[in-house]
Amino acid sequence: MTDLQECRKEIDEIDSQILRLFEKRMKVCEDVAQYKIETGKQVLDSKREREKLDTLGARAHGEFNSLGIQEVFQQIMAISRKRQYQLLTANGVGEEKDYEMVDQLPLKDVNVVFQGVEGAYSYAAMRAYFPEEIKSYHADTFREAMEEASSGRADYAVLPIENSTQGIVTDIYDLLTEYQLHIVGEQVIPVDHVLLGLPGSSLENIRTVYSHPQALAQCKLFLENHQEWKTVKAENTAASAKKIKEEQEISQAAIASRAAGELFGLDILAENICHNDRNVTRFIVVSRKPVYEKKARKVSVCFELPHSSGTLYNMLSHIIYNGLNMSRIESRPIPGKTWEYRFFVDFEGNLEDPAVKNAIRGLEAEANRMRVLGNYELQEET
Template structure:
């Protein structure tokens, strides 16, 4: 019978030799980085790497070892590139960005647009994020809000991007790639839906409920308790409340905020109707200017991937290897390209951090269409 302890001793000896050779290889990679610093040659040479992998695969014995050799040396090459990116960043090679750091965002006496109407949760997010000294107005659609900023009519737009119960607002992710705008802040708003009706109306009189699709979904358990009710999708929660006020029909109700009910003179027919009592919507503040506050601690990026095995892992490894904590990853279909996706990643960091510069350098060298969507700080939830 084979002696297990002897096998382990032999593996220890082999591993020590592998480590010695790995460090020797990394030293040569540092010399390669020095050459590239002086010549401007790109770190990633896809053809050179693929040719090298093909040779190593063919030199391995057996199909299992051939595949293993490919995976092993892919990792070694990826680590080598990361060390080269690190050295290029350390030497200040190609780290300039169009972003400008400011002590604080200019928030007073600015024009701010939000989607919806007064009393909507987006209105509450705006009031929480901005000081009183602003000029605010609303538009009907998310696209219209983006265009107001893109065309210079508004300095900022307030848009919902994610809900803790129903997930992302897909339209916003798509619009962020369509318009050359930047996330400069975010605001969380605790969503506390209530059922609103005309004064004097009771729940028994209701047969139709209006609200935004996400609000209807967030209150689906309550709505299921009233199977005879018809639900109607609306542009937003506050607009639903406004409709109840304007149409004056006793059989109609709206799911909206308490503030919307007060604004439009409606009565609360039912409270706490959302099935998640920790329901929070995250709003982003969008600007046409690529600026970020010096204490900003969160970065959003998007990118596409080369069509090859393991590419998503390799892209995310730039965050992992630089000890950057990812807080979110999403994917969205790329219009006009069936079964191809664009990835969105949020991670902690500041554009001035060396680790962030290293990660972005690697991502930009190896991914497709990389965009830094913004560097910003998070406000406390209201």
């Protein structure tokens, strides 16, 4: 019978040899990094790595060992690259200052655009993030708001990016890759939907309910108790309330915020109608100026990957290996490329942090396309 303790002892001896050789290899890797620092040669040489993996796989005995040794060396090579990126960063090689650090964002006496109308949750997010001394106006669509900020007519645009009940706002993610705008801030707003009607109206009068599709979905359980009502999708919640006010039809109601009801002089016909009592929406503040505050602690990036096995793991490993806490990952299909995706990742850190610099260097080097979307401070829920 095989002696388990003897086997473990032999494995420990082999592991000690592997450790010694690994550290020897990493020392040589540092010499390679020094050569690349001096010559400007790229860290990643995909062709050489693929050839080396094929050679090692062919030398192994049996299919299992062949695949295994390729996986082992794939990780060793990835670790070697990370060490080289660290050394390049430490020596200030190839650092591009795309973003400018500022003590504070200029938030007073600026022009701010939000999607929707006064009384919308975007308006509430703007009012929570900015001081009173601003000029604000609305845009009908997300794209129009982006255009206003991109053209410089607005210094900032406020846009919803995620709801805790309904998930991400996909249009915003897609537009972030289309426009060269930068996330400079974030605001979280509690979503407190109510059913609004004309003064003197009641639930018995209602036949049609208007609201944004997400608001209708968030109040689905409440609406299911009133099967006699017809639901109609609208551009946003505040526009729905405005419609009720303008048309003066007692059989119509809107799902919107309390603020919208006050703004348009409507009565609250029902409260607590959202089935998630912790419903919040996260908004981003974007600007065409690539700036970030000294206190910023959240980085957002997006990248596209080569369509091959293990590439997403390799990309995320740059974040993990540098000790950064990843808080979010989302994906969106790339238009015109079947089954290929663009990934959006948030992680903690500041663009001045060496660990963040290392991670971004690795992401930039190994992605087909990569962009920092912004570095900003999380705003507390109001």
